[in-house]
Amino acid sequence: MTPVGLGRPTxxxxxxxxxxxxxxxxxxxxFIQQSAFAEGLTVGSRAGVDPAIVVEAISASYTGSFIFxxxxxxxxxxxxxPTFTIG
Numbered sequence: 583m584t585p586v587g588l589g590r591p592t593x594x595x596x597x598x599x600x601x602x603x604x605x606x607x608x609x610x611x612x613f614i615q616q617s618a619f620a621e622g623l624t625v626g627s628r629a630g631v632d633p634a635i636v637v638e639a640i641s642a643s644y645t646g647s648f649i650f651x652x653x654x655x656x657x658x659x660x661x662x663x664p665t666f667t668i669g
Contacts, residue, residue, distance in 0.1 A: 615649050623657065634658055 595601045619640070626636035637654035640646055656662070 612649065615647060616653065619650060619653065620657075 595604050622640065623633055623636055627633050637650065637658060641650045641654060656665075
């Protein structure tokens, strides 16, 4: 690995096009995690657990992630606007 930018390493992926495959895989995993988060939040809420407690507990647990920490508060505040632009 070679350090680049703000101390973040680059990881060689292989031949041309491999980086795009890695990005696609990362996006797929992100979408799966977001879907699982939404399902878990729904199950917890329907079972009577305060959604804020669900977000806090999952964020602090082994299964927590950047997605839980950043998207959780947005979901609790019903903030569903775009978070980035394409183009």
